[in-house]
Amino acid sequence: MKPNFSLLAREIQIDRRTVKKYYNGFTNSTIKANKSKIDSLGPIKLLNIEKDSLKPLSTKAIRRPYQRYRQLHKVNQSSMITYQSNQYSVPGEYIGESLLLESDNESLYIYDSIKLVVIHPIRRDKN
The missing domain is CATH 2.40.50 (OB fold (Dihydrolipoamide Acetyltransferase, E2P))
Known part of the structure; x- marks a missing residue:
């Protein structure tokens, strides 16, 4: 039975053609040749770098x-x-x-x- 690609796409919020492509066996075979500086950093280091730009949670009046x-x-x-x-x-x-x-x-x-x-x-x- 063929799946309903449109329904699946709406549920996961992507294009129906992308769902069909992966259903039919698509695999992303391209491998990034050049690594960026960010690729070499771990998640903890990235978090520490981003901490300075994070803002506190907004007030109750804004969230209400x-x-x-x-x-x-x-x-x-x-x-x-x-x-x-x-x-x-x-x-x-x-x-x-x-x-x-x-x-x-x-x-x-x-x-x-x-x-x-x-x-x-x-x-x-x-x-």
Whole structure:
């Protein structure tokens, strides 16, 4: 059976023709003739050289927009979960259970353990 090269390429984020080339047995036979100075340095020496150009981790204010909100919420009798004063629906089978809410400021992801139950766009208006 022939593999789906396009699907594999999307998963590993490379061109589908490259996936097909390696699937068909391509090996890179070119060997670098001239070694650079960096090739002779070990990883520890390279790290020590780069340490001077490394910057400290940014402040919480800068990182906060990229962090996801994660918290358990209990499903009420109306099969709804409240998040930021708005209610979002979940299937009735989850009434009374605690589900994990994860938010990225645009969408609300609701999980039962690791199973994704539903995705809702986050409403900015109050209901």
